[in-house]
Amino acid sequence: MGTDESSHSKRKKVTRKKKKNGFKKFWRLGMEDQNTSAFDISADGELTVREGNYQYNIFDIVKKYGTGTELFFPTIVENRVRDLIETFNAYIKVLGYKGKFYYHYPMKVNQNREFVLPAVAEGSNLDVGSANELFLVKRMLEQEKFHSKMRVICNGPKTERYMDLIEELRGKGLTVVPIIEDPVELERMQKFKGPVGIRVDLNVKVKSHWDKKFNRFGFTEQEILDLGKIRNLSVLHYHISSQIENVNGLVEPLKRALQLYAKVKEKNPGLDTLDIGGGAGVPYNKNKRFYSGKNLIQKLVKTAKTQCDSLGIRHPNLIVEWGRYVVAPAQITIYKVLAEKKVLNKGGNKWYVVDGSFMNDLTDTWALKQKWHVVPVNNMNYSKLDRVWLAGSSCDSDDKYTNGGSYVLLPRLTDVEELFVAFFDTGAYQDSLSSHHCLLSSPLKLMASNGEIKVVRKRETPEEVGRQFGW
Ligand SMILES: Cc1ncc(COP(=O)(O)O)c(C=O)c1O
Structure with missing residues (x-):
């Protein structure tokens, strides 16, 4: 019984x-x-x-x-930032890539203090898109929220106030890298003493929401080549789109960007970093299979190595500004x-x-x-x-x-x-x-x-x- x-x-x-x-x-x-x-x-x-x-x-x-x-x-932000950095570094080691990896959290994706600080705590650098976002960085710096070794990439149109803040924070010892968006900014950056980046509008089409017919960001590839020597150029930057639907949508732009990087470097030996922007997606639609972050990272590092080796160039440092992937x-x-x-x-x-x-x-x-x-x-x-x-x-x-x-x-x-x-x-x-x-x-x-x-x-x-x- x-x-x-x-x-x-x-x-x-x-x-x-x-x-x-x-x-x-x-x-x-x-x-x-x-x-x-x-x-x-x-x-x-x-x-x-x-x-x-x-x-x-x-x-x-x-x-x-x-x-x-x-x-x-x-905790989810912390885990995702840590995992992202560790995965990049692991594939860099395993695949013998010689450049370094840096993660920059793009503040525009979620500026809430409770999202930004856990990312910074896990080793994230920052990317800002406006004077007001940079103002928050200034606040964090004043409150000694982070180590001044942290690097801040400055995207978006540079108003007077934005430029003034960039100069001010540079004066306080922070590494602030303005990304040049257009010829007017290029002109103004002639007086800037620190490293700068330039944004390219890559000539590639990927599967995502953004219709590139209406892109207004950055310079065309040819325009950048025509510029020749760019003062203090350290970073070549692009941002293809957000919520890119397949791995190729991130891999193909990387291949193309490295070809351009190789040419730009000929006239700009100080160029040492490629910033591939945001774009990694999340599986919102649970009925559709979606790529994993691990698979994407492996393909990116592998592609970067193969492409640089075939171009005969030194492996650049890599920056990603994946926001949605980390905080959604x-x-x-x-x-x-x-x-x-x-x-x-x-x-x-x-x-x-x-x-x-x-x-x-x-x-x-x-x-x-x-x-x-x-x-x-x-x-x-x-x-x-x-x-x-x-x-x-x-x-x-x-x-x-x-x-x-x-x-x-x-x-x-x-x-x-x-x-x-x-x-x-x-x-x-x-x-x-x-x-x-x-x-x-x-x-x-x-x-x-x-x-x-x-x-x-x-x-x-x-x-x-x-x-x-x-x-
Ligand atoms: C320059 C730049 N970097 C990074 C991002 C973040 O993109 P995502 O959330 O797709 O990673 C954006 C978003 O629009 C952006 O404009």
């Missing part, structure tokens, strides 16, 4: 485990190649996330703090489903209305038709699912998420007491692009670190939002 009972309970356990893993797989959690390895489902069907041996129950968190809420994990997976955005609405005369689509705005909080949904990985935060092991579209809370017809006109699968609302949904990989770009359409408040921002939850940005009150508009 005793034996029977125990084997029965064992069987039950196995079934439950299998079922739980089934749901985990269904919602694409716990997968290294999807950047969801830290996420899991609790026995009660709630979304959890691990940080080392700490664990957070996201449903409990939103019950306590409310929604819309952004939840951010600095470090944040999720959570909303509560407020209501269900069936629009009968428009194909009978079922809408779930959420307590936040895609146009405001996840602006790329609207701007780039960005697809997201969406999962329920509770009722995750509930198998009756509906195909729905999601509606934001602003009264704008564009405030919606339809997964590209397809559908989002979520638990049937009529069957559950309440439902929260999480959008993954929201750590890149969305914060600084966010807005206040219909004067909705921005989401609360929480940080999960060392097993504790900290409020990083309070939910905006009506007074605070009104004040921004002069009320």
